Amino acid sequence: MTPLRLALALAVVAVLAALPWFGSDLIIQFGINTLLLAVLAQGWNIIGGYTGYASFGNSVFYGLGSYGVAIAMVQWHLPFGVGLVFGVLLAVLFACTLGAAVLRLKGHYFAIATLALGQVMTAIVSNIPLAGQNIGLVLPPLNNDRLFYELSLGLLVLATLTIFWLTRSRFGFGLIAIRENEEGAAVMGVNTTLYKVLAFALSGLFSALAGGIHAYWITFLDPESAFDISLNVKMIIMAVFGGPGTILGPIVGAFSLSAISEFLSSEVTNLAGLFFGIVIVGAIVLMPRGLADIVRNVPKSGWRYFRQNIRAHRL
């Protein structure tokens, strides 16, 4: 990384960190939501973008993180930090047990199995008394949006640094090798099972932390919203739109799509959801490798870039 880029990155983080001191309440709230979505997209990037396993189950980690915080704070009267750790432990445990079983599956099978995990978790949690069954839990309120904003920003920086580390570590190369050719990676001596489970757990760790922060911020959660599958859709769309398997792509995707969707939902309700669907359909046809790839190629080849994408995949 050149010093110029490093300075630029630090400047962007500094501006983002200063935002709550001169932005309105509305901006801060929008900021927390967007930052947490960006964390989720980055988390998904680890398993979906780098390892090539399209997980539809990351919302389970998010839900476990939320419930970890809620159960620790409401039922056991422990501090927020302990709750976060508890939530992360739940998520990692989940990734290492069920995740390890599901990660043996490939392609469609993995995607649908993880989709089913979310549904099962919703049903199971709504029957657990400790988790408030289907009524949910109400957390003690903390009116400090600035704190939540800075926490979310810190988490996003941490997630991005982790991904940066992935791109130049042995572990990260192993994951990319698995994405490109799993049998080949195994032949080259990559312990594929261990690597996949670790990637899933790492991805789950960030999702769980985001879920925990969100739960304490919103101060309420129920099984339906905690394990909401549409959240998983959002993180995938944002990562894919920005550029899966890149360091900054998911962040750019999350920021730009959140801004557009916020604008649309303030104009016409309902339109925001529709917009996500149209974006994903259009993006898959025209730019399957995301904004990051557009930035690299469109200046060179212009509009032909989109036609080449279509020509490469059509029947």
Added chain:
Amino acid sequence: MDLFAQVLVNGILLGGLYAVMALGLALVWGVLNIVNLAHGAFIMLGAYVSWYLYTGAHIDPFLGLPISAFVLFVLGYALQRGLLNLVVRAPMFNTLLITFGLEVVLTYLAQIAFSADFRTINPPYAGNSWQLGPVTVPVVRFAAFVVAIVLTIGMWIFLLRTRLGRAIRATAQNLVAARLYGVEPRHLYAMTFGLGLALAGAAGGLYGTVSQINPYIGGTLTAKSFAISIIGGLDNPLGVIVGGLFLGVVESLTKLYIGPTYGDVASFGILLLVLIVRPSGLLGRTA
């Protein structure tokens, strides 16, 4: 014991409907290698077509089935020809995502067009039932079951015997060889997707007669269809019948003996178990 028999019959009747729901998904998956995550949303559309035919034009839901199947067929043909053919050779993840995008679009359009209210199709004979010893058999559910089984077996014969059916099976086995024998793949893919959606349309019409419909039923129906396809395998429509009946019975028994909220846990739990233990399906060869 009477209760057990009743629940068993309910499960079997439900299972027939499940089989038709899954049949379209399995067909598209087996031939085009696209797992259509919008399948449940298309079933939902079929249900609304039936509902409008019944409330608007007073067409009996069972007579309306061919119409809703035809409407969905046209939609499916157009979608495959205009959109999905563009990405059909892309990596699996892309086709998966694009159908997911379609599901989101359809759900929101449905919410705008039909509102989020629950609808039911209630023909005058909806409350009728037959008494067979200790077991009550609701007429509508039985009719839905019969239609479902006829459709599934009809699909099987169609694939085995007709020219189009053979072309579809040939394409599923080897696209290049089928092409050499004069199959036009763009048209054939569109026909197959159209047929898959026609089955979804019919399944939706049947679903509307036995259950409530709203714009959000798609996701669960997709997951159930997927579970059934996995259990039954993709080779043979008869496997899908077995998968549907199995899931219907297990779900009904779970709701009775463990608790009504555990119905979905049972079906998705089975899906996970089958996937992990036997990824090629309980009955299937390979998927």
